[in-house]
Every structure is written in C-alpha cells, then in structure tokens.
Amino acid sequence: MKQQINLKVNGIEHQVETDTRRTLLEVIREHIGLMGTKKGCDEGDCGACTVLLDGKPVNSCLVLAVEAQGKAITTIEGLSVSGKLDPIQVAFVANGAFQCGFCTPGIVMAAKGLLNEKPHPTEDEAKRAIAGNLCRCTGYLRFVEGIIKASQVGG
Ligand code: FES
Ligand code: FES
The missing domain is CATH 3.10.20.30 (Beta-grasp domain)
Incomplete structure (x- = not known):
C-alpha cells in the first residue's frame, strides 16, 4: 500500500x-x-x-x-556543517581509518551516536559502539583510536 x-x-x-x-x-x-x-x-x-x-x-x-x-x-551527508567536517570525520581521516571505504559511513555514524551519548568514551565503549559494524579491510584499531581522538577535541 x-x-x-x-x-x-x-x-x-x-x-x-x-x-x-x-x-x-x-x-x-x-x-x-x-x-x-x-x-x-x-x-x-x-x-x-x-x-x-x-x-x-x-x-x-x-x-x-x-x-x-x-x-x-x-x-x-548531514554530519559536515557548511563544508566543515565533523570532528569524528576529521579524526578518521587523520588516522587513516579506512581502506575501501564501504563500511566508513556506517562506522562514522555509529561513532557519532556514541559521542552524542558519551562525549568521552573509554576504549571499551568505543569498541562496543562499532561492534555491529563489519569491516573487511581494517583491523578496527584505527577506528577506535579515531573515536578517542575525536572525543579529545575541545577537551
Ligand atoms: S545493510 Fe543494514 S545492517 Fe547491513
Ligand atoms: S574499509 Fe573496506 S570494509 Fe571497511
């Protein structure tokens, strides 16, 4: 219908x-x-x-x-404001946290959801937040590091 x-x-x-x-x-x-x-x-x-x-x-x-x-x-597409990348995107780029990039939008959004809820997550919380996102290229470590890095922007 x-x-x-x-x-x-x-x-x-x-x-x-x-x-x-x-x-x-x-x-x-x-x-x-x-x-x-x-x-x-x-x-x-x-x-x-x-x-x-x-x-x-x-x-x-x-x-x-x-x-x-x-x-x-x-x-x-809604994360960057006036062409300025969100801190999580900046951190992932700086960290080289992607290869083929297919999983990247989903992982960025999962990470953003975590940072919305917990601006300063632990490493374990960062790992849990992206546990439902499959990536066949990377070892996940750079994503976790990127999330922690983004959480430190602006203290
Ligand atoms: S496309 Fe939705 S979880 Fe895989
Ligand atoms: S970077 Fe290729 S699937 Fe994650």
Whole structure:
C-alpha cells in the first residue's frame, strides 16, 4: 500500500510517496537520493546502513520508513556543517581509518551516536559502539583510536 510520508533528513523535510513496507534505507537512497548510506547485507548484520534517529544509531535496513516519521534522521551527508567536517570525520581521516571505504559511513555514524551519548568514551565503549559494524579491510584499531581522538577535541 502506498502512502505519503514525511521525513526530516539532515534538517530538511521531504514528502515521499512510497510503499509502507519500504525501509528507511531504501527511501533514503532511492527516493531522497542520498547514496552515502550503504546497503550491505540488508538484514541488520553489517552496519553499513547506520544512520542516526534522534541522535541514536540504527540499522536503517531494519527500520520502516513510516516508523521514522517525526524523528530527526541524520545521514553521513548531514554530519559536515557548511563544508566543515565533523570532528569524528576529521579524526578518521587523520588516522587513516579506512581502506575501501564501504563500511566508513556506517562506522562514522555509529561513532557519532556514541559521542552524542558519551562525549568521552573509554576504549571499551568505543569498541562496543562499532561492534555491529563489519569491516573487511581494517583491523578496527584505527577506528577506535579515531573515536578517542575525536572525543579529545575541545577537551
Ligand atoms: S545493510 Fe543494514 S545492517 Fe547491513
Ligand atoms: S574499509 Fe573496506 S570494509 Fe571497511
């Protein structure tokens, strides 16, 4: 069944007519055209599709788009402000915390969700925050170091 839904993505309101069974991931990519959120497993296993809903990380392949109405949705495209990268992006770049980059948007969003909740996480908390995000290229260490580095920006 098709329905018109209203989604606020990166601060911008979008009206989308879509099947009520479509996931937030599908609507973000196919209707709104933001391709930074990646589609990996489409089953909640890889974390590549991580976005923030009201500041908290979720696998957007497991959330129906209709369920995200009334919530603030943040994708990787919404992290930089006026072209200025978010501190977590700066830290990951400085740390060389990516190789092929497929997992990177999801890991950045998971890390951002942690820093929203805990501005100064421990190493264990950083590891736990990205435990649901699969990366087949790196050893995860640079992500963890990047999260700790970003948490130290501005004290
Ligand atoms: S695409 Fe959503 S968890 Fe893998
Ligand atoms: S950098 Fe390639 S999957 Fe993570």
